[in-house]
Amino acid sequence: MKPIHRIARTLPLLALLGAGAAQAEPTLYLGMNGGTMERVYADEVLPIFEKANNVKVVIVPGTSSDILAKVQASKDHPQIHVMFLDDGIMYRAISMGLCSKLEDSPQLADIPAKARIKDQAAAVTLGVTGLAYNTRLFQAKGWTAPTSWMDLADPRFKDKVVFQSLPSSTFGLHGFLMFNRIQGGNEGNVEPGFKAWPNTVGPNVLEYIASSAKISEMVQTDEAAVFPLTPTGVTTLQLKGIPVAYAQPKEGAVVLNVAECAIANNDQPALAQKLAAFLLSPEAQGPALEKGDQIPSNPKTPTTDKTRGQVEAMNKYLETAISIDWDQVNQLRPEWNARWSRSIER
Structure with a gap:
C-alpha cells in the first residue's frame, strides 16, 4: 500500500508543475491577413519572438474587415492581443476605441511620423x-x-x-x-x-x-x-x-500601409506591447521583407541584392502617392x- 500512498501524494505536485509550465508559456493571438503574410510571419518572424520571450503566438487569419469584426464582437474581453489592419480600417478601429496607445520604445521611435496613425497604431509594412x-x-x-x-x-x-x-x-x-x-x-x-x-x-x-x-x-x-x-x-x-x-x-x-495596434483591454497588455514593439523592429521586418516581400516601415531594416530594388521602388512610388x-x-x-x-x- 505504501507505494500507492507515495504516488498519490506526488499527484498534486505534478499538477502544480504542469500548471507552472502552462503559466510559463502564455499564448498571444495576432490577427492578420492570411496567405503569404501569414506564412512568412508564422515561419520566419514570430519564432524569433517566441524563443526570446517563452511565449506562443498564434495567428488568426482573415481580411482586415474580418479581424475588425472579431475584435469588435469581443471588445470587452478580446480574444486577440495585436492586430494588423489596412490603414483605412485601422482608423475605424481607433475611432471605436479598440486600440491601446502604443507604448514608447526604440522600435517605435524609428518609425517615421507619416507611417504612424495617431498615437495608437504604426505601419508594419508600406504599400x-x-x-x-x-x-x-x-x-x-x-x-x-x-x-x-x-x-x-x-x-x-x-x-x-x-x-x-x-x-x-x-x-x-x-x-x-x-x-x-x-x-x-x-x-x-x-x-x-x-x-x-x-x-x-x-x-x-x-x-x-x-x-x-x-x-x-x-x-x-x-x-x-x-x-x-x-x-x-x-x-x-x-x-x-x-x-x-x-x-x-x-x-x-x-x-496603403498595413498597420498594427495592441488591442485595448486584452489580458496580456505588457506582452502585447512587447510583441507590437518587436514587429516594428528590423529583426522582425528583415525576414518579412526577404521571405515575404513585405516592404518595411522601419528604415533601419537591412536589404539584400534580392530586396534592395523593391524597397527603392516603393520609396519612389511613395514620393508621389x-x-x-x-x-x-x-x-x-x-x-x-x-x-x-x-x-x-x-
Missing part, C-alpha cells in the same frame, strides 16, 4: 495601390502598359477590367476615389465619380470581385487584363508564375457602399 496588368495578354494584343487610372475606361479593355467591390475592398475604394478625383471630386464629394462611372469604366468591367484572391485565375484564363493592385501583390503573383506587372499611374498611386483622409472617408463610406451596391453592381 501603395496602383494598377496591375496581364503581361501575356498585353503582349499578345500589342497593347502598351497602362499609365493612368483613366486607362480603366480605355475601350481597348472592354470586358477585360476586373475591379474589386467598393464595400469589401480597399483596392476598389482606392481605385474609385482616384477616378473620382480625376472627374473633379474629392473625398467629401463623390458625385462626379458615381455620375461618370456607368459610361466610362463601367462598360469595361467584366466582374466586380469581393477580394483580389480571384485575380490569379482570371489572369491565367486571360479574362482579366487590368485591375487595381499593390506592387507587393504583383510580386506575390509573379512568384507563382502568374504573368503580371505593376504600373504606376501618372496621377499617383494611393498609400496620394494619402486618403480616412476620418472623412470612414464617416461617409456606409453611404457610398449602399449606393455602389444599388447603382454600380446592381
